[in-house]
Amino acid sequence: MKLAILSRNSSLYSTRRLIEAAREQRHTVRVLDPLRCYMRIAAGDFAMHYKGKPLTGYDAVIPRIGASVTRYGSAVLRQFELMGTCTPNPSDAILKARDKLRAHQLLAAQGIHMPVTVFGDNPDDTGDLLNLLGPPPHVIKLTESSQGAGVILAEKLSASRGITEALRGLYANFLVQEFVAEAKGADLRCFVVGDRVVAAMRRQAPSGEFRSNLHRGGTAVGVSPSEAECEVAVRATKVLGLGIAGVDLIRSDRGPLVLEVNASPGLEGIESASGKDIAGEIVAFVAQGCPPRKPSAGRRRK
Incomplete structure (x- = not known):
């Protein structure tokens, strides 16, 4: 498989781990900075160049699009899709997940419980x-x-x-x-790949803080989520149209509540906490789910 990873920085932990996993599974892999990709859009004729050369023949692309480049990054990903390249997280699904209000409306409409x-x-x-x-x-x-x-x-x-x-x-x-006071400053990150939760960690906020994010000083330990927690995490991922996601839950008196569905979840914290090869799970899922590349819609430009 010829695989592209959309990432601003190839030295980031998550990007490096995906590169390693792709090579271990004998795939050809290249990191592309989405901001250096530029596009030609015409009726039935989509083309993309990168640093002066055409991008063609990619079987799959794994998006690692940061929040600061959501708009342009999703446009680049959409161009790949229009050129027949497979992706586990389509551009429209990423846009749904990034907009918290929209995501909450879509999840609530499907009966998925969240904080009011x-x-x-x-x-x-x-x-x-x-x-x-x-x-x-x-x-x-x-x-x-x-x-x-x-x-x-x-x-x-x-x-x-x-x-x-x-x-x-x-x-x-x-x-x-x-x-939700009974959560006591803790949440659960469930890492969903396809139809299952491949790893989970419990994050605890530091003293005097209510946010449990690791970037805010929170600590994490690997845990085994309940069947109900796995079910809601997978359902939330599918409602938004994602194949890979980090779903943040809190444990409440009325059951698991979804806080957020992250379309570009980091790997470092959860691989460290769980001891699992999540990058390998992602690459294997992409390789299994992406069929041979379809021809571009329209003639192919050289």
């Missing part, structure tokens, strides 16, 4: 909006945040009002959620 969430636009509605949610504490999240950035805990109603008004003044897109 509210969203509004007009400042005149702030009081009633917060009443819909219930008493504080409240968790306020930017809709395109990552790694815990842009996530704020408001412990009083006055704080929720003030933060909401400030974010609206900055024209930021955000949502407000209930705070």
Whole structure:
């Protein structure tokens, strides 16, 4: 298989591990910076170049598109798809997952439980909006945040009002959620590949912090998720159209609640915590699921 990895930096842990796994499984692999890919778009004629040379003949592409380049990176991935290249995470699925509000709406529509969430636009509605949610504490999240950035805990109603008004003044897109106290600052990252959870870790926030992200000083240990947790993680991944995802859950009194579905989950923390070769699982899944490359729609440009 001729495999491309879309990544801004080939030295990042996740990218390096995918390269190693691809080579161990005897695939040809190349890392492509999505910002150096450029496209020709015409009716029935799609072409892409990279640093002055055409990109052709790739059987599959694994996207590792960071949040800061979502728009352009997803356009590059879409161009690969239109040229007949297979991907486990299609461009539209990545866009769904990156927009927290959209993802929450789609998941809730399929009966997947999450912390109660509210969203509004007009400042005149702030009081009633917060009443819909219930008493504080409240968790306020930017809709395109990552790694815990842009996530704020408001412990009083006055704080929720003030933060909401400030974010609206900055024209930021955000949502407000209930705070699930019984989770005690911990969450569960389930790594989904295809139809199963291949690894999971429990992340614990440090003292004085409610965000359990490893980038925020959280600690992680490998765990065996329950059947219900595995089921909801796989379902959430499929609802958004992803083949590979990191699904963040919290354990609540009413069962597992989905916090987020990450379309480009990091490998370092969970491989270290679980001791599992997740990169190898990903490459094997891609190789098994991607058929021989289809011809490009239209004539092929040299």
